Amino acid sequence: MxxxxxxxxxxxxxxxxxxxxxxxxxxxxxxxxxxxxxxxxxxxxxxxxxxxxxxxxxxxxxxxxxxxxxxxxxxxxxxxxxxxxxxxxxxxxxxxxxxxxxxxxxxxxxxxxxxxxxxxxxxxxxAPAAAPSPSPEAAAQLAAMLRQLGVPVPAAPAAAPAASAAPLQWIRAAQGQETRLIAVDEVIYFQSNDKYTSVFTPDAEHLIRTPLRQLREQLDEQKFWQIHRGVIVAARHVAGTRTDFRGRLLVKLKGRPEELVVSRNFADLFRQM
CATH class of the missing domain: 3.40.50.2300 (Response regulator)
Structure with missing residues (x-):
């Protein structure tokens, strides 16, 4: 218990x-x-x-x-x-x-x-208990948040090649005059929005300054799929797909009413659905 x-x-x-x-x-x-x-x-x-x-x-x-x-x-x-x-x-x-x-x-x-x-x-x-050791994941998450806030992050000392940085876990986003800390698990999808990136959660849309291209490098590619040049969707929030009268493949979401267009370059992700 x-x-x-x-x-x-x-x-x-x-x-x-x-x-x-x-x-x-x-x-x-x-x-x-x-x-x-x-x-x-x-x-x-x-x-x-x-x-x-x-x-x-x-x-x-x-x-x-x-x-x-x-x-x-x-x-x-x-x-x-x-x-x-x-x-x-x-x-x-x-x-x-x-x-x-x-x-x-x-x-x-x-x-x-x-x-x-x-x-x-x-x-x-x-999960099985790991051997006691410092947490590089926590350091990577903190560094990512600092970069998003525009705070310089000192480069780590040269060392032997190591595993890639842990995927992004937290996002600091604007909502009106306020700023909100969002767990990546809450995000349904990201969408390019002029100079910003829109972050869609079940109950709101938030704005961050991180470009979608840079954001993609920080996300777990097994959990977040790029379906369009300007859209990345959380796989676990995909409810299904359908084809509209124009022949476009659309993704239906869990938790939001809108449907997202899948470009031909990324259609293979949904061949088995």
């Missing part, structure tokens, strides 16, 4: 998160609740939960400080829990991923978003 600990200094938000988790993950056992970071650290050491949901702004020891202590190591032989941050403030996102957080949920936490996190947590926890 998977166990979790919840930490938040606002009781009503703690209760709300527990209610959402009861819906999104009924089998999850909540083994502890903490009103501050110091108590959370004590309970994590005592109870050894698989997952901790941490508010970032807490008295005594904030969520980022607590996560840093967890990643530094706890009891011998004890695997550090997966950390999911919960906060109302986006400005902590980069620090959160520098702490190798599993996910970053903005309050108020939407059930659909939490369900996606739960699905990824289940997959991660079910």
């Amino acid at each position: 998977t166990t979790a600990l919840l930490a938040d200094d606002e009781p009503h938000l703690l209760a709300y998160l527990e209610e959402q988790l009861a819906t999104a993950w009924p089998a999850l056992k909540i083994v502890g609740r903490a009103p501050n970071g110091v108590e959370a650290l004590r309970l994590i050491d005592e109870l050894g939960p698989d997952v901790v949901f941490l508010d970032i702004q807490m008295p005594g020891l904030n969520g980022l400080q607590l996560a840093s202590r967890l990643s530094a190591g706890g009891k011998a032989g004890k695997t550090a829990p997966q950390v999911v941050f919960t906060t109302a403030h986006e400005q902590y996102a980069l620090q959160a991923f520098d702490s190798e957080a599993f996910d970053y949920l903005l309050k108020p936490i939407r059930l659909e978003r939490l369900q996606r996190t739960v699905a990824r947590l289940k997959e991660s926890l079910a």
Whole structure:
């Protein structure tokens, strides 16, 4: 049975998160609740939960400080829990991923978003444990986010050839006057849009400055298919295809009403559908 600990200094938000988790993950056992970071650290050491949901702004020891202590190591032989941050403030996102957080949920936490996190947590926890080592994936994700924000990233020291960088996991996108951090798993498709790239999720369209060509190099090609010079679609959100009266191949989507045109150069992707 998977166990979790919840930490938040606002009781009503703690209760709300527990209610959402009861819906999104009924089998999850909540083994502890903490009103501050110091108590959370004590309970994590005592109870050894698989997952901790941490508010970032807490008295005594904030969520980022607590996560840093967890990643530094706890009891011998004890695997550090997966950390999911919960906060109302986006400005902590980069620090959160520098702490190798599993996910970053903005309050108020939407059930659909939490369900996606739960699905990824289940997959991660079910995977065989890897030998302890630094996380190049986290460094690659952080570097990609910094480049997207226009922040220079120092080149890594010369070393022996290594595996290619981990696929992009997070996107920082504009939505009106606000900026939103989007998990790549939320994206249904990307589309070139003049000097920008439109990012379509089930409930909105967002804009990023990264060109589609550059974005393609950062995406997992097994999960994201280019179907047109200006369109990349998430394979898991493809519901099917059809041919219109003009003979064009169209992709039907899960979660959005529009249909996307497939150019002839990419039609082979759908021969078996």
